[in-house]
Amino acid sequence: MDAYALLVAATLNAGTVLAIAGLGLLVNERAGIVNLGAEGIMLVAAIAGFACAVHTGSEWLGFGAGALAGAAMAGALGVLVIWFNTNQYATGLALSLFGGGLSAFVGIGYVQERLPARPHFALPGLADLPFLGTALFRQHPLVYGAMALAAGLAWFLARTRAGRVLRAVGESPESAHALGYPVRRIRLAAVLAGGALCGVAGAYLSVVYTPLWVEGMVAGKGWIALALTTFATWRPGRVLLGAYLFGGVTMLQFHLQAEGVQVPSQWLTMLPYLSTIAVLALISRNPAWIRANMPASLGKPFFPGN
Amino acid sequence: MLRLEARAAPSRAMSWLSPLLALAVTVVIGLVLFALLGKDPARGLAMFFVEPFRGAYALSELAVKATPLLLIGLGLALCYRANVWNIGAEGQFVLGAIAATWVALHAGPGTGRWIVVALLAAGAAGGMAWAALVALLRDRANANEILVSLMLVYVADQLLGYLVYGPWKDPAGYNFPQTITFLEATRIPRLFTGLRVNAGFVAAVLAVGAFWLFLFRAFAGFQLQVGGLAPAAARYAGFSSRRALWTALLVSGGMAGLAGAFEVAGPLQQLTPYVPAGYGFAAIIVAFVGRLHPVGILFSSLLMSLFYIGGELAQSRLGLPKSLTGVFQGLLLFSLLACDTLIHYRVRWRPRHAAPGAA
Numbered sequence: 332m333d334a335y336a337l338l339v340a341a342t343l344n345a346g347t348v349l350a351i352a353g354l355g356l357l358v359n360e361r362a363g364i365v366n367l368g369a370e371g372i373m374l375v376a377a378i379a380g381f382a383c384a385v386h387t388g389s390e391w392l393g394f395g396a397g398a399l400a401g402a403a404m405a406g407a408l409g410v411l412v413i414w415f416n417t418n419q420y421a422t423g424l425a426l427s428l429f430g431g432g433l434s435a436f437v438g439i440g441y442v443q444e445r446l447p448a449r450p451h452f453a454l455p456g457l458a459d460l461p462f463l464g465t466a467l468f469r470q471h472p473l474v475y476g477a478m479a480l481a482a483g484l485a486w487f488l489a490r491t492r493a494g495r496v497l498r499a500v501g502e503s504p505e506s507a508h509a510l511g512y513p514v515r516r517i518r519l520a521a522v523l524a525g526g527a528l529c530g531v532a533g534a535y536l537s538v539v540y541t542p543l544w545v546e547g548m549v550a551g552k553g554w555i556a557l558a559l560t561t562f563a564t565w566r567p568g569r570v571l572l573g574a575y576l577f578g579g580v581t582m583l584q585f586h587l588q589a590e591g592v593q594v595p596s597q598w599l600t601m602l603p604y605l606s607t608i609a610v611l612a613l614i615s616r617n618p619a620w621i622r623a624n625m626p627a628s629l630g631k632p633f634f635p636g637n
Numbered sequence: 638m639l640r641l642e643a644r645a646a647p648s649r650a651m652s653w654l655s656p657l658l659a660l661a662v663t664v665v666i667g668l669v670l671f672a673l674l675g676k677d678p679a680r681g682l683a684m685f686f687v688e689p690f691r692g693a694y695a696l697s698e699l700a701v702k703a704t705p706l707l708l709i710g711l712g713l714a715l716c717y718r719a720n721v722w723n724i725g726a727e728g729q730f731v732l733g734a735i736a737a738t739w740v741a742l743h744a745g746p747g748t749g750r751w752i753v754v755a756l757l758a759a760g761a762a763g764g765m766a767w768a769a770l771v772a773l774l775r776d777r778a779n780a781n782e783i784l785v786s787l788m789l790v791y792v793a794d795q796l797l798g799y800l801v802y803g804p805w806k807d808p809a810g811y812n813f814p815q816t817i818t819f820l821e822a823t824r825i826p827r828l829f830t831g832l833r834v835n836a837g838f839v840a841a842v843l844a845v846g847a848f849w850l851f852l853f854r855a856f857a858g859f860q861l862q863v864g865g866l867a868p869a870a871a872r873y874a875g876f877s878s879r880r881a882l883w884t885a886l887l888v889s890g891g892m893a894g895l896a897g898a899f900e901v902a903g904p905l906q907q908l909t910p911y912v913p914a915g916y917g918f919a920a921i922i923v924a925f926v927g928r929l930h931p932v933g934i935l936f937s938s939l940l941m942s943l944f945y946i947g948g949e950l951a952q953s954r955l956g957l958p959k960s961l962t963g964v965f966q967g968l969l970l971f972s973l974l975a976c977d978t979l980i981h982y983r984v985r986w987r988p989r990h991a992a993p994g995a996a
Binding site: 367371407411414415416417418420421422424425426428429430431432433435436439546550551554555557558561595597598600601604605607608611612613615616618621634 | 919964
């Protein structure tokens with residue numbers, strides 16, 4: 332019983348990285364911009380956050396550094412894509428390759444570093460409940476933060492004026508421009524916000540989840556987060572759900588190994604990647620499903636006439 | 638303030654100048670970076686642009702690293718011209734290396750040289766099979782080829798790990814995760830004794846001609862590119878977009894697989910977890926910097942090879958991390974994309990008061 336409670340807890344923890352990054356990418360894409368640089372952004376943010384946490388001793392400053400690094404990286408993409416009209420796919424790819432190199436270059440001095448032990452977090456009262464206490468109420472605050480973020484984002488997109496403007500920019504930048512909205516600035520703001528969230532996710536990975544710096548440690552989570560937005564058909568609640576699903580698949584491999592299942596570890600490590608492919612194929616099969624919520628201008632450049 | 642103004646027609650001159658401009662930008666940033674790191678910028682520059690040309694051995698190494706980049710880059714250029722975004726060449730490269738190794742491990746003392754041909758064919762088939770998965774899922778399930786091809790890179794890495802840590806591990810290899818060293822008969826013939834450059838480089842240079850002919854002289858190549866540039870026009874002309882998708886992925890996957898076979902039976906001579914050295918990703922940059930043109934890619938593959946060798950030299954002689962290569966590769970593609978804007982737009986100076994309300 333306790334093992335299962337721990338499995339649920341570990342699933343929520345692993346899903347949080349994907350959830351925060353996936354929600355950030357959702358903001359991007361709702362404004363019409365695809366950010367294939369997520370993997371590189373998360374890597375740079377992971378080392379920035381880790382280095383900051385090592386030097387200051389504060390994980391929250393680490394998250395802040397991750398967010399700043401993420402926003403800066405995404406800002407470079409935003410300026411190129413929005414003002415220079417570069418191809419979104421190629422630019423994102425460049426950002427991912429650059430981020431991989433830069434993080435390895437900066438991180439080489441931090442490979443041996445360790446962070447001081449963190450006090451375990453527990454919600455007073457609830458943490459002592461049988462099963463549920465271990466499964467749900469002894470998590471890092473950011474785990475609850477990701478849940479709140481999904482709820483907040485759903486409310487923002489559906490109910491607020493700013494959220495509707497953001498969606499309008501993603502659906503039809505021409506109409507939004509004709510109505511007098513500064514389309515390019517709104518898109519940049521969305522890209523910066525998305526980058527900052529990917530940054531927090533990267534920093535959470537290196538400061539809390541692992542907590543270590545290893546070259547290439549994001550290991551495809553940025554790409555899985557990108558797949559999550561399609562999987563979720565651009566709905567925040569479903570991003571959260573999908574993130575926990577993939578978190579569960581990741582944790583399953585450790586659980587199976589602990590249970591003594593005799594499968595080479597490499598086959599188990601493949602599972603999250605294979606399930607991403609499978610889920611992507613299943614969801615994409617239904618065009619009506621995809622089209623219902625996909626921002627119509629996704630991936631297309633917008634250049635207001637002079 | 639500076640404003641971008643659309644050109645009436647794309648500038649041909651800029652399309653060829655842009656890679657050079659991007660290289661200049663990257664070099665300038667590199668010089669600043671060396672200075673910031675407390676190294677002599679001139680010496681740093683020499684590691685990347687002078688040392689790799691000094692002597693026969695250095696030139697041979699330049700060709701060794703350019704070989705996979707050129708082979709993969711050619712295939713990707715065809716793919717991107719068809720507007721198919723295969724970014725998983727790294728995984729197809731690994732599968733090619735695995736398939737070639739599978740053939741090589743069947744060789745015995747009496748095996749003839751024909752096995753090299755079989756091994757190369759297996760490599761190409763392995764890369765094709767991996768890319769065919771991407772084509773199948775795109776064709777049948779409309780799954781995004783960017784994400785699927787990339788996820789398959791991680792799967793390929795794990796498959797490689799399973800083989801070299803498991804069934805294919807050399808029993809006499811002191812428990813290192815690697816296969817036996819390939820038998821003499823299965824090795825790619827070298828061009829000169831004592832130098833690592835091999836027949837793979839010749840094959841890659843010949844492939845430049847073959848791709849040029851296919852892209853610019855063959856009807857099938859034309860159909861493929863129309864589909865990429867103007868899908869509606871291609872549909873109207875009755876060109877099959879499904880065929881374009883499959884052709885693009887099978888050709889690019891096959892080339893990446895072939896590169897993997899040349900790599901594992903050439904310079905490496907055994908399968909190890911270090912086979913994926915990032916060539917599949919660097920070749921994406923090679924394809925773009927080479928303007929998706931076979932001749933351009935010949936030059937850009939040599940340039941990217943310089944980046945690799947320069948990074949290694951900067952590590953051994955200047956004590957800088959080898960990952961410097963990745964930083965410069967990313968910077969080059971970034972600057973290229975920015976410079977490419979000048980193909981379609983010109984920069985105009987306009988006094989601020991003349992443009993009221995400009996955002």
